[in-house]
Amino acid sequence: MQHRPPRLASSRRPVYLPLFKIGALSVCIGSFACSVQAEESKLATVVVQGSDNAEQAEAKATLAKVAGNTALIDNAKVEQGRDANAEDVLALQPGIFAQATSGTTANKVSIRGSGLGVFYGGNSLGIKYLYDGLPVTGVAGTHEDQLNLVGVDHTEVLYGGNAFTYTATALGGAINFVSKTGYTDPGTTLKFEAGSYGYRKREISTGGVVGAVDYHLTAVSDERDGFQDDTPNHHRYYVGNVGYYFNDKLDTRFFIRFGQGSLYNGGTLTRRQLKDDSRQGGAVSKRSATGTTVIGNKTTYTLDDGSTLEFGLQHNRYPLEVSYNTTTPSLWRYSDINSSVRYLRKGDTLFGKPSDTTVAVSDVRLVKGSARYYSGEANNRTYTEKARYDNSRDMVFAIGNELEVADNVWLVSGVSFVNIVRDVSFPYRISVDASHDRESVSYNKWFTAPRLGFRYQFNPELQLFGNVTRSIDGPAVWNYEGGNVGTRYVMPRAAQQGTTAELGLRGQHGIFDGSLAVYRSWIKDEILSTVIEPATSTTAEVIGWSNASPTIHQGIEAGLNARLWQGNHGDVLSLRQALTLSRYYYRHDADFGGNKLPGLPETVYQAELQYQQHSGFYIGLNLRSTSSYYADYANTLKAPAYTLLGMKLGYEAPSKRWSVYLDLRNLTDKKYVTAVSNSYDLKGADAAVFYPGDGFSAYGGVSYHF
Incomplete structure (x- = not known):
């Protein structure tokens, strides 16, 4: 998304646009309301008051041209209630599972079963996240x-x-968070939330325009x-x-983003513990972000024919301290350099048909990455291992085309060439460990990911x-590690590959608007995890990663607003509804069959x-059922519905x-599970693998803009 001063963009300043003259009638450019006046001899000028939602409207129009399922979320609507984490922002979106435990940053987010085996611990897998088109996923x-969503429009x-x-x-897929700018959010806002x-949350923001x-x-x-007991957190x-x-x-x-803070992640409970007292802490684990920093730039150049070139460069630094209150702490240090070039060419013809072309190159390189592992009590710890990940990278070259092959019919094609490099030692x-005496692994492989699709516009509605499409998920550098603290080693891992077929509808008619998508993914070497050793009161759980036998992900994503x-x-x-039906299973696994x-x-x-109400008052009831x-x-063993x-x-x-709001959640004080810690075989016995959700809670907020 381009943040430009509004020619047809969002600003609270007046925008002056010339009028086309057709005979004696002048017609305004764009979709904004304007005066239309007769004129005989010259072009007129009209004042167009910019819409606060113009940039979002442009983004929505762009997403509507994608030959597949998409969604746009207005974060201002989210701010009508508690706005603390990714669960709050991604609620009411079909096909997206977003749940939080222990506070603001312990989020499990999955789209179409992506990152299925990810545990809370610092990094999320299976989705590419971007701010303003620049990736923060490495x-x-x-x-x-990085999923704090501060300053997002x-x-x-x-x-x-x-x-x-x-x-x-x-x-x-991808989630792109688009920042507020001086054009979209001018002025100063003070906001306070508590509950x-x-x-407690305190926020101040300010924006404006000074000349250019x-x-x-x-x-x-x-x-x-x-x-849960003993699970405080704080962030800045x-x-x-x-x-x-x-x-x-x-x-x-x-752009610049900086964050620091600490989180005590509540431990997992058994179903019996959940029923008896879901607030008990379990094996609490402390995680600290000691200075997450993102510094980037995006420059856009428009050529004479209207095509655009976008250049992006960004540095991400994300250190992390994990399990620092246990006897097995670790220190993770990552520093990425991300670069991208995107060329968008519109208005061409191919085979005599209207054609738009996109060429993009992105490179994410880990210039400095390591993990240090320790054992023992805080005052007597032993440095046991160091893993190094320097120069691992993901590079993608993509070229795509949209061709209007007939009236209201577009053929969408493309191919991505993906280079995955992993150096782990x-x-x-x-x-x-003599039985696993492997100190390093080097993985360098190219993949081809083609895409073929279509759009057919039955009518304007x-x-x-x-x-x-093909999907390629490279293993995270830490997926290569195996063993326990003191005897860690490197294990070979392959990239996860998949083929997905999707068919859907979107539209609006009368009082309704919505979308429906059906998909099926055939996946090879899905990267899954399981608990090898459960957590105790003094040690963190030990998790193993592996490439699975072939699996299937399939589902239905339906959203309807009325x-x-x-x-x-x-x-x-109004009524908003989102329904996700999905099934993820093995295809003839040697141990688990079709489980x-x-x-x-x-x-x-x-x-x-x-x-x-037109005066500004609103009230709503909401429901979530799984x-x-x-x-x-x-x-x-199952997590309860x-x-x-x-x-x-x-x-x-x-x-x-x-503005002021009151947000009441879990009105019936239901004891429920937000996420589970996937295990290999629990043999039907109750086990401490369930993360409890919050009980009845009330949150209030007030903001003032000047």
């Missing part, structure tokens, strides 16, 4: 503290292979005492960007789409019924100066 995955979700334009080849379990320069800065401080985030508009052909923007080990009633003054009663894969529910239904699902690959009820109410002043 060869170690995505640092969970709107969020783009591109499911699976539909994230082609961002050179994303992950099974889950159950000691939750615009800027936006945000500072956030948040704390939470924790739902500082986010900003500055843009410079040279002229209609050239603009540039610099143990330059230091205090002892060696209904679109049919379909595609077949405007049930609208009053004469603009009052609206279902653990870790995610097969059915998730979310709904929100909201009344919005089916039970397995916690082990042998399919012997649950249904949660919630309510939001608030008021936003017509002047937009101030």
Whole structure:
């Protein structure tokens, strides 16, 4: 998404646009409301008041041209309730599983079963995350503290292979967070939130335009005492960007994001413990982000024919301390350099047909990466191993085309060439496991990921789409490690490969708008994990990673919004619904046959019924319901199904100066499981593998804009 001063973009400044003259009638450019006046001899000028949502409207129009499932989330709508984590932002989106435990940054996010075996511990897998089109996902995955979503205007979700334009080849696709700028959020805003379990959040932001320069800065401080015993967390985030508009052909923007804090992640419980007292802490593990830093730039140049060149360069540094309150702590250090070039050419002809072409290259290189492992008590620890990951990288070259082969029919084609390089070694080990005496592995392989799809616009209200794509997920550098503290070694791993077929509809008619997508993925070498040794009161759980036998991911993603009633003054009663039906399973595994894969529910239904009054008052009821699902690959123990009820109410002043909200969650104080720690074979016995969700909670917030 380009952050340019609005020619047809979002600004609160007036925009002056000339009118085309057709005979004696002048017609305004764009879709904004304007005066149309007769004129005989000259072009006129009209004042167009920029829309606050113009940039989002442009992004939505772009996503509607993707031959597959996409979504756009207005973060201002999210801010009508608690806005603390990825679960809050990604709620009510079909096909997305987003749950949080222990506070603001312990999120498990999955699209179409991506990153199925990921545990809470610092990095998320299976989805490419970007801020303003620049990736924060590296060869170690995505640092969970990068998912704080501070200073975000709107969020783009591109499911699976539909994230082609961002050179994303992950099974889950891509999520792009688009920042607020001086054009989209001018002025200064003070915001305070507080609520159950000691939750407190303070935020100040300011933005504006000074000549050719615009800027936006945000500072956030948040704390939470924790739902489970002994699980406090606190974080500080500082986010900003500055843009410079040279002229209609050239603009540039610099970004910076900095975060630090610590989180005590609540331990897993048995089903019996969950029922008896879900607030007990279990084996609590401490995680600290000691200075996550992102510094980047994106420059856009528009050529004479209207085509654009985008250049991106970004440095990500994300150190992490893991399990520092246990006898097996570790220190992770990562430093990435990410570069990208994207060429967007529009308005060509190919075989006499209208054609648009995209060429993109992205390179994510880990210039410095290591993990240090220790054992023993805090005052008497032994340095046991060091893993090194320097110069591991992911490089993608992609070329795609959209060809209008007939009226309202577009053929979408493309291919990505993916180079995955992994260099993992143990330059230091205090002892060696003789049966696994492997100190290093070097993996360098090229893959081809083609894409073929179509769009058919039945009429202005209904679109049919379909595609077949390839996905390539490289193993995270730490996926190569095996063994226990003191005897770690390197194990070979292969990239996960998949082929996905998708067919769907999206459209709107009358009071309804929505989408429906059906997909099936055939996956080879899926990267899965399991608990080798469960956690104790003094040690963290030991997790093993491996490439699985062939698996299937398939599902239905359905979203439907309805405007049930609208009053004469603009009052609206609306209903949002999101249904996800999915099934993930082995294809003839030697040990588990056709067993279902653990870790995610097969059915998730979310709904929100909201009344919005024209004066600014709103009230809504919401529901989230999930089916039970397995916690082990042998399919012997399940997480229980649950249904949660919630309510939001608030008021936003017509002047937009101030607002207030109350967000009530889990009204029935239901004891439920947010996520599980996948295990190999629990033999049907109750085990401590369940992360408990929050009980009844109430959150309130107030903001003032000036």
